[in-house]
Amino acid sequence: MSVKPYIIIAEDEDALSTLLQYNLEKEGYEIGIAADGEDALMMIDERLPDLLVCDWMMPKVSGIEVTRRLRVQPETRNLPIVMLTARSEETDRIRGLDTGADDYVVKPFSMVELIARIRAVLRRIRPGLSEEKVEFGEITVDRLSHRVQRAGRDIHLGPTEYRLLDYLIQHPRRVFSREQLLDAVWGNDVYVEARTVDVHIGRLRKALNNDSDFDPIRTVRSAGYSLDSQA
Structure with a gap:
């Protein structure tokens, strides 16, 4: 099973955050709920999401x-952010985008529109989340068949x-x-030793690499670890 895209919803209206959670989980996303901005920052610090849906007024x-x-943080500088707001004035919209939001949805909005905007932002910023086949360097991951190849092997x-x-x-x-890898791959409700990551990274390396690779x-x-292309 591939890892579901993880989205944090920062929204202080309980009814709206529940509705968003229900609809986005139905679309196949994993959802975390933050009741205010402070809560959102703490959750992001604990586990980096793939996207943040954030209310303007919290x-x-x-x-x-x-x-x-x-x-301003290197770890979150490129985190995709969709801003929700009741403010429809163009100056407000420009301010939101200037601050660093990737998209801006004015309340009241249709759930279909918001889901389409989220998909578009993820597709633009993290193409790997919306594709059935992902390639990086010599490595190809086919999500439909769960087949992995390196240089055709x-x-x-x-x-x-x-x-x-x-x-x-x-x-x-x-x-x-x-x-971060433990939370993303094993889930934050499962207790696993951090060193377990090293073991599985070792196995992944062994499978991916020939002596000459x-x-x-x-x-x-x-x-920690990163996936890098050949220099």
Whole structure:
């Protein structure tokens, strides 16, 4: 099973966040709910989502301030953000986009429109999330057949190694800590030792690499792992 795209919804209206969660889970996304901006920042710090849906007006920390803070951090600088707001004035819209939001949806909105906007943002920023076949360097992951190839050679992976590769190939060149990989691949409700990641990375490396191959999995000292193309 491939890793579901993980979306955090930061919305202080319970009824709306419940409705969003129901509809987005039906579309195959994994959803986390944040009741305010402060909560959203804490959740993002714990586990990096694939996209943030963020209300403009929220208690404690506003959506604009959340966006501003995320854009100055190297880890979250490229996080896709869709802003929800009751403000329809063009100046407000420009301000939201200038702060760093990738798209802007005015309330009231149709769920069909929001889902289409989310898909479009993910497709533009993280093409790997919306494609059945993902390629990076010599590596190809076919999500329909669960087939992995490197330079045309079939690679046989266990389920965990497959999910690890599937996650890394969605975020090429981004460095993930062991904890981030544990949350994304094993889930944050499962207790697994952080060193387990090293074991499965080792297995993934062994399966991907011949002795003569360039190793596409880069170990970043004191930070974690990333999938990199050949220099």
